[in-house]
Amino acid sequence: MTAMETAPAITTAPLWPRGFTAASVSAGIKSSGAPDMALLRMDAGASAAAMFTTNQFAAAPIQASRRNLRDSRGHCSALIINSGCANAATGAEGAADAESIIDAVAAACDCAPAAVLTNSTGVIGKRLPIHSMLKAIPALAAACTDGSCEPFERGIMTTDTQPKMSTRTVAAADGGTIRVTGVAKGAGMIHPNMATMIVAITTDAEATPAELDGMLRHAVDRSFHRISIDGDTSTNDAVFAFASGQAGAPADRKALQKALDEVAGDLARAVVQDGEGFTRGLEVRVRGAASAEDALLLARTVATSTLVRCAVTGGDPNWGRIVAAAGRSGAKLDPESLVVRTGGLTLFKDGAPVTVDKAAVEKAFAQPNVVVELDVGLGAGSDFFLSSGLTEAYVRLNADYTT
Amino acid sequence: MTAMETAPAITTAPLWPRGFTAASVSAGIKSSGAPDMALLRMDAGASAAAMFTTNQFAAAPIQASRRNLRDSRGHCSALIINSGCANAATGAEGAADAESIIDAVAAACDCAPAAVLTNSTGVIGKRLPIHSMLKAIPALAAACTDGSCEPFERGIMTTDTQPKMSTRTVAAADGGTIRVTGVAKGAGMIHPNMATMIVAITTDAEATPAELDGMLRHAVDRSFHRISIDGDTSTNDAVFAFASGQAGAPADRKALQKALDEVAGDLARAVVQDGEGFTRGLEVRVRGAASAEDALLLARTVATSTLVRCAVTGGDPNWGRIVAAAGRSGAKLDPESLVVRTGGLTLFKDGAPVTVDKAAVEKAFAQPNVVVELDVGLGAGSDFFLSSGLTEAYVRLNADYTT
Numbered sequence: 001m002t003a004m005e006t007a008p009a010i011t012t013a014p015l016w017p018r019g020f021t022a023a024s025v026s027a028g029i030k031s032s033g034a035p036d037m038a039l040l041r042m043d044a045g046a047s048a049a050a051m052f053t054t055n056q057f058a059a060a061p062i063q064a065s066r067r068n069l070r071d072s073r074g075h076c077s078a079l080i081i082n083s084g085c086a087n088a089a090t091g092a093e094g095a096a097d098a099e100s101i102i103d104a105v106a107a108a109c110d111c112a113p114a115a116v117l118t119n120s121t122g123v124i125g126k127r128l129p130i131h132s133m134l135k136a137i138p139a140l141a142a143a144c145t146d147g148s149c150e151p152f153e154r155g156i157m158t159t160d161t162q163p164k165m166s167t168r169t170v171a172a173a174d175g176g177t178i179r180v181t182g183v184a185k186g187a188g189m190i191h192p193n194m195a196t197m198i199v200a201i202t203t204d205a206e207a208t209p210a211e212l213d214g215m216l217r218h219a220v221d222r223s224f225h226r227i228s229i230d231g232d233t234s235t236n237d238a239v240f241a242f243a244s245g246q247a248g249a250p251a252d253r254k255a256l257q258k259a260l261d262e263v264a265g266d267l268a269r270a271v272v273q274d275g276e277g278f279t280r281g282l283e284v285r286v287r288g289a290a291s292a293e294d295a296l297l298l299a300r301t302v303a304t305s306t307l308v309r310c311a312v313t314g315g316d317p318n319w320g321r322i323v324a325a326a327g328r329s330g331a332k333l334d335p336e337s338l339v340v341r342t343g344g345l346t347l348f349k350d351g352a353p354v355t356v357d358k359a360a361v362e363k364a365f366a367q368p369n370v371v372v373e374l375d376v377g378l379g380a381g382s383d384f385f386l387s388s389g390l391t392e393a394y395v396r397l398n399a400d401y402t403t
Numbered sequence: 404m405t406a407m408e409t410a411p412a413i414t415t416a417p418l419w420p421r422g423f424t425a426a427s428v429s430a431g432i433k434s435s436g437a438p439d440m441a442l443l444r445m446d447a448g449a450s451a452a453a454m455f456t457t458n459q460f461a462a463a464p465i466q467a468s469r470r471n472l473r474d475s476r477g478h479c480s481a482l483i484i485n486s487g488c489a490n491a492a493t494g495a496e497g498a499a500d501a502e503s504i505i506d507a508v509a510a511a512c513d514c515a516p517a518a519v520l521t522n523s524t525g526v527i528g529k530r531l532p533i534h535s536m537l538k539a540i541p542a543l544a545a546a547c548t549d550g551s552c553e554p555f556e557r558g559i560m561t562t563d564t565q566p567k568m569s570t571r572t573v574a575a576a577d578g579g580t581i582r583v584t585g586v587a588k589g590a591g592m593i594h595p596n597m598a599t600m601i602v603a604i605t606t607d608a609e610a611t612p613a614e615l616d617g618m619l620r621h622a623v624d625r626s627f628h629r630i631s632i633d634g635d636t637s638t639n640d641a642v643f644a645f646a647s648g649q650a651g652a653p654a655d656r657k658a659l660q661k662a663l664d665e666v667a668g669d670l671a672r673a674v675v676q677d678g679e680g681f682t683r684g685l686e687v688r689v690r691g692a693a694s695a696e697d698a699l700l701l702a703r704t705v706a707t708s709t710l711v712r713c714a715v716t717g718g719d720p721n722w723g724r725i726v727a728a729a730g731r732s733g734a735k736l737d738p739e740s741l742v743v744r745t746g747g748l749t750l751f752k753d754g755a756p757v758t759v760d761k762a763a764v765e766k767a768f769a770q771p772n773v774v775v776e777l778d779v780g781l782g783a784g785s786d787f788f789l790s791s792g793l794t795e796a797y798v799r800l801n802a803d804y805t806t
Contacts, residue, residue: 057729091753351492395798
């Protein structure tokens with residue numbers, strides 16, 4: 001649980017690592033005039049790795065990025081992202097739009113098209129305003145600077161209420177420091193018609209594409225693969241990682257992995273906490289499960305149960321719902337050996353409820369982050385899952401929206 | 404789709420078939436004083452079949468009924484159900500309570516304990532008020548009469564807003580009629596701390612326990628296995644079927660199965676429509692899927708998607724959410740061959756959205772029962788699934804509840 005137990009350490013403006021410059025611009029996609037196109041440049045090149053949505057309606061930019069990452073064998077010079085329109089379910093025209101953007105960025109950054117990755121986020125099934133976007137690209141490429149990653153982050157936000165950024169430093173072999181900086185937008189597919197989570201993690205450490213890919217998968221497995229807002233997987237989710245190698249000295253691999261894990265963990269937690277209608281977090285920790293798979297199944301089933309999530313919103317210490325969700329999870333369980341705890345209080349043990357102080361258990365369920373612990377008593381499997389209370393505000397926001 | 408396409412034909416008071424008498428009483432479980440214990444008697448015996456929750460925290464009465472059904476080889480004389488307390492997660496004391504009730508009913512009905520089936524519904528983790536229940540059983544057994552099934556139905560209701568009953572008649576070989584009558588309470592685990600769906604279907608047709616079991620599974624597969632309110636499976640769900648054989652003449656098996664299917668379909672639809680916070684139904688129909696399994700997977704994933712359900716509540720023709728849910732279902736899909744329709748309007752085809760009249764599509768999404776059709780274009784698999792819009796009222800009711 002190391003990655004997720006780390007407290008969010010999101011500063012207002014973490015710095016990009018060496019080898020990265022970025023900017024954003026308003027290209028007229030969002031009617032609000034807010035920044036809606038963001039470019040991250042790695043002019044001296046970077047190792048790249050990415051994990052894409054498994055949705056079979058993967059958007060045009062996802063399909064193009066998947067191909068470019070393969071064709072370039074994991075070498076990248078630019079990442080272009082637009083917000084306000086997902087370019088998903090847009091057919092052949094949408095695919096052509098994604099290629100036009102890639103070509104324009106490649107021309108502006110003087111690199112091969114295969115060295116450009118891209119993504120889009122926003123409404124599904126609408127075409128991009130391609131002409132104004134193409135027109136904006138040269139100036140966007142010229143505006144890229146090093147320093148704060150906040151302008152880029154603001155360019156990829158949709159209905160996020162706050163920028164989500166995280167950074168860590170790692171000691172380099174020569175006494176210098178290596179930086180790992182990540183930015184994220186969205187929270188699953190929780191926004192009206194939004195399609196949605198995009199994360200970019202950067203480092204000036206040196207790493208081959210294969211090494212970076214392995215480190216990214218490790219970090220994502222214990223962060224973005226452990227959160228849920230509403231169970232919907234969008235057509236545009238992607239997590240990118242880039243390593244520029246410009247720190248000039250090697251980093252200890254374990255320390256680098258830890259920094260990557262922590263940055264991913266910070267961002268995953270920030271994504272949950274910025275979820276639509278968020279009022280209170282839910283963290284389910286499982287240990288003693290018959291297998292690692294069972295531990296994850298239990299944690300995820302309890303954390304995503306509609307009724308448990310309603311109980312969390314109400315600050316209601318309703319352990320019966322927790323037991324019922326565990327019982328339907330499909331994981332191996334023995335009611336006699338299961339122990340359920342929250343806030344240090346044992347609620348269920350030996351197949352029966354435990355009499356506890358009502359005020360104390362209500363207090364545990366009224367925390368900003370409700371922690372539920374299941375000790376299964378059958379083996380060594382442990383895992384965790386993060387979600388949040390299901391709120392009326394979430395339903396209202398997603399019901400009232402009209403296309 | 405035969406069972407579920409039948410319009411609900413719930414009369415205010417259908418009659419029990421021959422061979423069944425019933426009554427209910429207030430035994431002090433519910434503080435409101437409403438009826439909370441119901442008894443269905445089959446004094447000349449009946450073939451019995453049942454399907455129980457797969458939740459590993461199956462309640463004490465479920466475990467006792469499963470054993471009795473096996474020990475009696477499917478022969479039953481009485482079904483005793485209480486509402487207001489689920490007797491689930493109550494340990495050895497709860498198991499003893501269930502046995503006491505079975506013994507008391509067996510004594511009052513002059514039958515073997517193994518010929519008694521039982522269930523409980525209500526709060527999880529609380530013990531039954533066993534003394535007042537045992538005291539009430541002799542008078543309850545004496546009060547059983549034939550005629551309307553409404554008193555029994557009212558005795559098993561918890562926070563249901565209306566009784567859910569259905570009946571059909573089938574021509575018997577001798578020119579008489581065979582009756583099939585069913586009652587139901589609840590809607591999945593949608594109620595505060597409730598644990599929940601209980602159904603009893605009765606007929607005076609003759610059927611061996613094995614025949615009845617086969618017919619029940621056929622009926623349930625296309626009715627209660629095709630509905631969802633919130634995805635939670637309770638600790639107390641059970642569907643019972645009883646055949647008294649007192650019609651005196653055999654029924655055509657196909658006609659009897661059709662009657663059973665229709666009664667189960669009526670009740671399943673009624674359960675969804677009485678779901679907490681219900682405002683609008685959602686029916687997803689799939690055809691052309693690569694396999695029957697894929698068809699069900701698609702129908703269920705779209706029908707239970709939180710975002711699609713919010714769109715239904717808002718009357719929002721948000722087909723992007725439908726396509727995204729289909730894409731993450733795990734079923735085989737080709738975006739180029741998928742066609743999405745609602746209310747006769749094609750929304751998505753050839754991998755891209757179809758321009759449709761906005762007012763017409765909004766009208767289709769504002770129906771009391773929104774029908775979404777997916778034509779997958781890959782094979783012959785077809786299926787359907789029923790759910791409802793996710794409403795603020797549902798969240799409020801389940802969040803505000805305090806144990």
